[in-house]
């Protein structure tokens with residue numbers, strides 16, 4: 001799946017037809033929280049994820065853009 005550098009990961013995933021959970025957008029309630037298994041992303045959330053979750057490798061894909069190749073547990 002391709003995701004442009006300025007495209008939110010959630011939008012690319014949904015455009016590819018993958019049924020992933022999401023609700024609030026952007027980054028408020030955490031419905032689109034997944035484990036980042038590889039790569040990095042730039043996330044600008046609105047409180048929907050805790051610092052400890054970020055440290056543990058979680059990401060909100062509705063408010064994140066890729067900074068390279070990514071692998072998420074979706």
Ligand code: FES
Pocket residue numbers: 021022023024025026027028029030031032033048060061062063
């Ligand atoms: S859809 Fe709500 S935090 Fe991503």
